[in-house]
Amino acid sequence: MIYIQSLTKSELADLLLPLSRVKGRDLDEEEFAKKAKKQAAYRAQQIFHWVYQRFVTDFEQMSDLSKDLRAWLVLNVEVYRLTERVSNQALDGTHKFLWTLHDQKTIESVIIPAALQEKGGKDAIARLSGQDLAPIETDEEEELMQAGVRFSGAKTEEKVDSAKWKRLTACISSQVGCAMACKFCLTGIQGIDRSLETHEIVTQVLELRRRSPITNIVFMGMGEPLKNLPNVAKACQIMLDQDGMSFSKRKITISTSGLVPQIEELGRLVDVSLAISLNATTDEQRSEIMPVNRKWNIEMLLNACRNYPLGPHRRITFEYVMLKGFNDSMEDAARLVKLTRGIPSKINLIPFNEHSGADYKRPTDERVKEFQSYLTERKITATVRISRGRDISAACGQLRSIFGTARGTEKHKDWKELPVIQPGHVSSGQGA
Ligand code: SF4
Structure with a gap:
């Protein structure tokens, strides 16, 4: 059996070609x-329209296809x-x-809402504002910050209607x-089982789109996408298709x-946005937390960029995941400026969210x-x-651990006993 989500539109057309009934x-x-x-x-x-835009899974319902074609499909x-084994929504949406x-x-996906699109939405979020913490500016939360809202301070049990978000x-x-065994990452501790097939990647987005009007995609969940480049690149092609999900290349990251050679290959295969999980400013530092640096050091990586x-x-x-006392000094900041000079780029600072799988600490807001x-x-x-979904264990790899479905879970047996909703430690998106 062939899965539709494993095929680009032209591959699907090739498959259907012998079924064409041309008159004349x-x-x-x-x-x-021709x-x-x-x-x-x-x-x-x-x-493609039926599957990706109307979310129809039953070929019999695809009423504009011929009876013969439907039967063949x-x-x-x-x-x-x-x-869906389990899902949880945090107070911040x-x-x-x-x-x-x-x-x-098992695998995880997360919907992360940002930037409200209407006044009513802002009011709803404003009510979720809790502790009066010093605001930290972000691009994603810019509008919310203007409204004086801090997600991590959310206290009420009110949840946010996804229709109110501008970006999901x-x-x-x-x-x-x-x-990849990055030391700060829970998924890295769990080890690898296998890479996902194209249809498994595409279907995560399709399933999420059934539930919410997703606007952006980031490959920052479990896994190193460039270790699975053929399937990831093909999934991107499918998600970019105008007759399918129709994402723009700027909306997929x-x-x-x-992985230096694969960065070069990615540039040849598909046109999407690139993010680099840098996290350190010297090779010594980076090799300590990211073993990949022993093979492709910072200089090689930045040259690829x-x-x-x-x-x-x-x-x-x-x-740049900020780890207290490790990579958060002002000397690090100065080196970061030097390293990224000349590369059209922006830096996303991610204050580490502590979890029991790593000894690192979160730096102070100051x-x-x-x-x-x-x-x-x-x-x-x-x-x-800003940390998101902290009340639902939204960190990459955390939910798998809680449910005892990850390799290496034995290292975290205590989490198995946790109920579904627990104060989490790691924000989503801490992975590569
Ligand atoms: S940070 Fe990304 S690449 Fe590193 S171990 Fe976690 S999921 Fe893998």
Whole structure:
């Protein structure tokens, strides 16, 4: 059985080509082939509309397809579905899902809302504001900050209607677990089971879109996307298709821990945004927390960034997980300025959210602000990512651990006993 979500539109058209019914006795071979191809392309377009825009999974309901074609599809093709094992929505609107795959492995995806689109929405969020913490500016939360809202201070039990958000980002997984072993990351501790197939990647977004009008996609869930580049690139092509989900290339971001050869290959395969999980300013520091740096050091990584084919007005995002007393000094800030000089980029500072899988600590808000100011004073766009979904264990890899479905869970047996909703420690998106 072939899954629709594993096929690009042109692959689907090729599959349908032998089924084309072209009329016209006078046609020569070339004209006949051309017409058949056109018909198959049109059928593929229709099926893409049904699956990705109308969320129909039953071919019998695809009423503008011929009866014969519907019967053929029923026998030969399937619309893949993920089984929702559990989902939880945080007070700040962050919505996390644990999916079960056909082989009983589990993966996580998160919907992260940001920026409200109407006054009513702002009012709703304003009511969620809790502790009066010093505001930290972010790009995503800019509008909310103007409204004086801090997500991490949310106290009430009111949840936010997804229709009120202007931006709903789907944070998706590319692998079951991860082999990169970044020391600060819970998924890294769990190890790798396998890479996801194209249809498993695409379907995460499709399932989330059934539930909310997703506007952006980030590959920052479980796994190193560039370790699964063929499937990730193909999934991106499918998600970019105008007759399917129709995302723009600016709205899809692939985040990598720094696989240099694959960064170059990615640039050749698909045009999407690139984020680099940098997290350190010296090789010694970076190799300590990210083993990938022993193979491809900072210089090699930044050279790959310099050579990455960026379109006009586009920038690479450098993610920088801030670990107290490790990489949050002002010397680090100064080195960061030097390192990223000349690369069209912005820096996303991510204050570490502590979890029992790592000994690192979160820096103070004051230090984060100071670090950010140092960068912005030097004309570097630097934003701070606010922790999201802390009340639902929205960290990458956390839900799998709680449900005992991850490799390495034995290291965290205590989490198995936790109820579904617990104060979490790691914000979503801490992964690569
Ligand atoms: S941060 Fe990303 S690359 Fe590193 S271990 Fe976690 S999921 Fe893997």
